[in-house]
Amino acid sequence: MKDIIGLAVLTSPLFLVVPWLAVAVFVAVKTAQLPKIGVAKLAAGAVTFVLVFLLPFSDDIAGRIYLKHLCSTEARMKIYQTEVLPAEYWDVQGRPRFLAPNGFVDLKLLPNRFEWRNIDEPYIDSIIKIEKSRWQLIDTETKNVLGERITYMRHFGWLNIFSPAPNIGEGCELSRQKEQEQEQNFFLSIFKSAEPNR
Numbered sequence: 324m325k326d327i328i329g330l331a332v333l334t335s336p337l338f339l340v341v342p343w344l345a346v347a348v349f350v351a352v353k354t355a356q357l358p359k360i361g362v363a364k365l366a367a368g369a370v371t372f373v374l375v376f377l378l379p380f381s382d383d384i385a386g387r388i389y390l391k392h393l394c395s396t397e398a399r400m401k402i403y404q405t406e407v408l409p410a411e412y413w414d415v416q417g418r419p420r421f422l423a424p425n426g427f428v429d430l431k432l433l434p435n436r437f438e439w440r441n442i443d444e445p446y447i448d449s450i451i452k453i454e455k456s457r458w459q460l461i462d463t464e465t466k467n468v469l470g471e472r473i474t475y476m477r478h479f480g481w482l483n484i485f486s487p488a489p490n491i492g493e494g495c496e497l498s499r500q501k502e503q504e505q506e507q508n509f510f511l512s513i514f515k516s517a518e519p520n521r
Contacts, residue, residue, distance in 0.1 A: 383480030386451040390477040394495035402470040426503045452478040
């Protein structure tokens with residue numbers, strides 16, 4: 324019973340689609356009744372139906388398309404400064420000891436002067452809303468930004484407002500392996516071994 328109630332709560336904004344579907348059909352029928360030749364009537368009605376029906380979802384569709392574009396062309400990492408770490412942070416083969424067993428970097432295994440800072444700034448703030456996030460790795464002793472990872476997040480469309488359990492949005496999607504590779508590349512571009520062969 325809880326599953327059914329949960330489904331009803333999460334899908335409640337979709338119930339708004341039913342009356343809008345009736346509006347789209349009505350407008351399409353009226354458009355098809357305009358004085359035109361048979362095939363043109365059908366085409367005009369079909370195009371009108373699609374345009375009217377998709378209107379409430381247009382901000383969500385445009386946001387998703389633009390986010391995908393930003394993630395593939397603008398999301399990147401930038402390295403500003405490298406840091407030399409002493410030998411205890413590397414094994415005998417020159418591999419970093421600051422990698423956790425899951426393959427991601429564990430900041431606790433690095434000197435405690437390094438920390439993340441996130442800066443969110445509006446990128447587009449109109450019908451669609453997209454934020455740019457700059458994750459900066461800071462050396463707290465020198466206050467220098469060693470590097471940053473730039474990513475984007477979009478807010479879901481206006482229909483999400485009507486959900487009793489609204490989601491904020493979505494960001495650039497990466498597979499776990501790709502995210503792991505990017506994180507390792509980022510840190511290994513910043514942190515270097517004191518030994519020249521590492």
